Amino acid sequence: MHSGASWVRKIALVGAATAVSAAGLVAGAAPAAAASYNGACGDGYVVVNQRDLDRGTVYLTYNSGNGYNCVVTVRDNPGTRLTMFAGISRQSDSAWYDVDQGEYTTYAGPVYRHAPGECVTWGGAIEGDYNGGNNTNCG
Secondary structure, eight states: OOOHHHHHHHHHHHHHHHHHHHHHOSSOOOOOOOOOOOOOTTTOOOEEEEEEEEEEEEEEEEETTTTTEEEEEEESOOOEEEEEEEEEEEOOOOSSSSSEEEESSSSEEEEEETTTTEEEEEEETTTTTHHHEEEEEEO
């Protein structure tokens, strides 16, 4: 039974790889690829939520080993400096707990908040385009 499942998985992977390769051969300008998480929060952090921005993506990550959440805002296309923001707080905070705001070429953050068992408010922005979550990822 496992060998059959493995065979089906291999065919699916080959098909996906072929589709990706074929997509690369299509002529013309393609839209920018969405920013992927860059690992800026460090070892042990996994993406638990994300929000799209016009020019990038905001990632909320969590490390179950230490109970910290982390936010990083990543640009789709690094280049000239743009105003960027990453912020985080837990539900019991009255304002942003940790913020990184400035002009960056690639990403803003990482910012951290210890919040085991609590909801977090988190977000990011690029050139004023903000997105995030209010009191999400509780627990």
